[in-house]
C-alpha cells in the first residue's frame with residue numbers, strides 16, 4: 001500500500017493513505033511491534049472495527065467505547081485505559097482508533113496518556129475526521145467548562161482514510177465534513193474550491209473519483225499548514241477560518257441541533273462580511289464563497305441573539321490572550337490572520353452569519 005502523502009511535522013513523520021476498501025488493509029499500512037488494539041464504538045465495530053482487527057496478523061483485540069459528544073470525557077478515556085490494562089496492553093502496544101472525530105479524539109487521548117503514550121493509528125470514518133480531526137496530532141476530551149480543554153499532542157503513526165465508508169454517513173454528517181473541506185479550498189486550494197462549485201452533485205452522490213480527490217486535496221491543505229507550524233503559533237491559526245463565529249453559534253446553542261461543519265459554514269459567511277468591510281476582500285469574491293457554501297444548504301441556526309453568540313466567542317478570546325484573533329480571506333486560496341478584532345465589527349459579522 002502506498003501512502004498518498006507523508007506529513008512531516010517537527011515531532012513526527014507519518015503517512016496518510018486514502019483509497020477505497022482500506023479498512024481491510026490497515027494491518028499492512030503499519031508494522032506493529034507489540035499487541036494491537038482496535039478501539040471503536042459498538043455500532044462501528046460491526047461496520048468496520050472487526051474488519052480493521054482482521055487485517056492484523058494475529059487478529060487485533062477490539063475494545064468498545066461509548067460514543068457521542070457527551071461521552072467525550074476523562075471518564076471515557078479512563079474506561080479505555082482500564083480496558084487496555086485488562087487486555088494486557090504494554091508500552092509497545094498499538095492503538096488503532098476507528099470512528100469519527102469523537103472517537104479519534106477520545107481514544108487518541110487515551111493512547112496519549114496510557115503508559116505515557118503508546119503508538120496510535122487513526123482510521124477516520126467520517127468526512128470531517130478524514131479531512132480534519134485525524135490530521136495534525138491533536139487529541140482531546142471535553143471538560144464541563146468547555147470543549148477540548150483536556151488534551152495532548154500525540155501525532156499518529158499513520159492515518160488510513162477509507163473513502164468507501166463515507167457511503168453510510170447520514171447526510172448532515174457528510175455535509176459537516178463538506179464545509180470543513182470547502183474551508184480548506186478557501187484557505188489554500190483554489191482548485192478544490194472550484195470543484196465544490198462545479199461538482200456539487202457528484203460530490204454529494206459520493207462519486208468515487210470526485211470524493212477521493214476532494215479528500216486528498218483537503219488533507220493536503222491541512223497537512224501543509226501543520227507541517228509548517230506544528231504547535232499553532234501562527235500558521236496553524238489559519239485553520240480557524242470561520243471558527244470564531246462558529247464557536248459562538250455552537251456555544252449559544254449548547255452544541256445541540258447543529259453540526260460543527262454547519263456552524264463553520266455560517267461562520268465563514270460572517271467572516272467574509274467582516275473581511276469586505278475591512279477592505280480585505282472584494283465583494284464579488286465574498287459573494288462567490290458565500291454562494292458556494294449556500295449551495296450545500298447548511299441547516300439554518302435557530303433564531304439566536306447576537307449578544308448570546310458574541311458571548312459564546314469569549315472562550316476563543318481567552319484562548320488567545322486579551323486580543324481577539326480572526327482569519328479573513330484575501331482571495332480564494334489565500335487567507336491571513338488578523339489580531340485586535342473589535343467587538344462591534346464582530347457583532348457585524350455575527351449578524352451577517354445569522355442572516356444566512
Ligand SMILES: NC(=O)c1ccc[n+]([C@@H]2O[C@H](COP(=O)([O-])OP(=O)(O)OC[C@H]3O[C@@H](n4cnc5c(N)ncnc54)[C@H](O)[C@@H]3O)[C@@H](O)[C@H]2O)c1
Pocket residue numbers: 041043044067068069072099100101102103105125126127128129132133134135136138139140147148165166167168169170173176260
Ligand atoms: N483533533 C482535532 O484536530 C479536531 C478537529 C476537528 C474536530 N475535532 C473533533 O471531532 C469531533 C466531531 O467529529 P465528527 O464530525 O466526525 O463526529 P462524530 O465522531 O461524533 O461522528 C458523527 C456520527 O457519525 C457516525 N459515524 C461515524 N462514521 C460513520 C460511518 N462511516 N457511517 C455511518 N455513521 C458513521 C458516528 O457513529 C456518529 O454518530 C468533535 O468532538 C470535535 O471536537 C477534532
Ligand SMILES: [Zn+2]
Pocket residue numbers: 132180243260264
Ligand atoms: Zn472545525
